Amino acid sequence: MGALPEIQLHLRPGIIELGWGHLDRDWLPVDIVAAAAEQALRDHGAEALAYGAEQGPGRLITQLQARLERLEGVAPPADQVMITGGVSQALALLCTLLSRPGDVVLVEAPTYHLALRIFHDHGLRLVAVPGDARGIHVETAGALVQMLRAHNERVAFLYLVPNFSNPTGGTLAPERRQALAAMAAREGLTVIEDDAYGELWHETPPPPSLYRLAHGGPIIRLGTFSKLLAPGLRLGWMLAAPDLVRRCCGSGMLDSGGGVNHFTATIVATLLEQGRLEPHVARLREGLRARRDALLAALALHLPTGCTWNPVLGGYFVWVRLPPGLDTLAMLPLAETAGVAYVPGRRFFADSGGQNYLRLAFSLLAPAELEEGARRLGAVVRRALKGVV
Ligand SMILES: Cc1ncc(COP(=O)(O)O)c(C=O)c1O
Structure with missing residues (x-):
């Protein structure tokens, strides 16, 4: 063998x-992760090795807030931020908390194929929303939600990759972002915005996130260090309404195990403090x-x-x-x-x-x-x- x-x-x-x-x-980046790990263990040894806070280590949340403010002009309040084990773990947790087997999930066509695997794992039914080079057709998505609900279907959420998408590289147009944020608020439709690639622009940064446009609407934004630093870290973040962050933190898995991937989160907090990202x-x-x-x-x-x-x-x-x-x-x-x-x-x-x-x-x-x-x-x-x- x-x-x-x-x-x-x-x-x-x-x-x-x-x-x-x-x-x-x-x-x-082996060298910068090694240096951050050494420093984190020296400075926070026992705390880095304890069960972590359910929401994620405060130092990393503070760093993410400051970073988003620097990059996008707005810092999300701390009660809207949660550290995850990457987009995949966050999606699995959200499926557990927000859906029941048989529910519908609306997706782009095409979309990130491995998110489809996670939705299948949870017994969800996929309904494709048509789109074009500017992203999904928001009116059609709204009509689909109404039609499905009229047939007593539960729509758990709409999932999309609005920035430099996998597989198309496409980006949701600014006016469609506005329209989608408004539709989500109107219909009470949860939207999961998978922002795995937004920072990896080659020419100019993408338009403002749906989360930022939502003004407290039911939008969840997922980010990850997989594409920026290293996928083996299994580390990311979620921005969501405070009650959803609380629900996630209170889930059985986090109650039992503490914050997801706490040791790595401690190292990455140090790496950010060191200005190495x-x-x-x-x-x-x-x-x-x-x-x-x-x-x-x-x-x-x-x-x-x-x-x-x-x-x-x-x-x-x-x-x-x-x-x-x-x-x-x-x-x-x-x-x-x-x-x-x-x-x-x-x-x-x-x-x-x-x-x-x-x-x-x-x-x-x-x-x-x-x-x-x-x-x-x-x-x-x-x-x-x-x-x-
Ligand atoms: C759109 C998209 N979302 C999520 C992921 C996986 O993210 P993570 O490593 O944070 O689970 C990928 C990786 O290919 C991706 O392309």
Whole structure:
């Protein structure tokens, strides 16, 4: 039997993996985390190792408030902030507290495919809201909520990724944010805003968050250190109305175990106090921008006419549309044989759609590999167009 794996990423020899939305290992900030861990243990040793406060360590909440004020001009009040184990843990907790099996969750089409897995784990039914390059159609979402409720369906919440989304890279337009915040308040619809990528803009920051526009409406904003620092930290934050923060803190899991991931939260609080996050994020942004440019240039060179992709203004991904009739799921084995992998578009849809789309990540590999991956992909698409698949 081979050794058990240490990490989730599984690279296959000979295959250029454009599917994994993970950060390049060379960009994981081992040194600054090590320095912060050493300092945190020296300064807060026993407290770092105790059960943590349910809401998260006060030092980290204070740092997050100050950071949001610096970046966005408004600090959320402390009773609206809670430390989480990343977006995934927060979503699972919110599903536990806010939904019952059989409830409906409204999602974008396409959306972050692994959030769909979490919703499935909780027995939730997914209903896709149509959208376009400017984000979801808010009026349609409102009409769907009314129609579902008229049929005695419970709509637990609407989930969306408004900034540099996974998989499309798209960003919800400012006027749709206003409209969605107003609709959520009018309908009493909880909206979960997954802001995993908002800080990883390549050109300019995204418009104000739904949470900020909601003025106390039922919006929940989730952030994560996975994309900014390192996913192995399993650390993020939630902004929500004080009564929901209290409910989360009073949940059985937190009552029993204390704050989620307290030791890491203590280390990251120290890292923020040391001022080590901002220079790191600035470097990361620059690196991502360069890799985006390399991949987009290579796609323009190697993909045949009829292939298109969305503008990429932030985040990790390029969403590529192949000519109609091609099926990226059926084409994947051919691509892997040719030494390149991607995520087929269908995985990002709650029901149907995405057959001729695929997602490429530029966060993991160096420019030369991105270029070679695009070249191999171009050859595969040409073969597929000739009817090989
Ligand atoms: C949109 C989106 N949300 C959440 C996550 C996972 O976040 P976390 O590591 O904080 O659980 C990802 C990771 O790919 C993502 O793309």
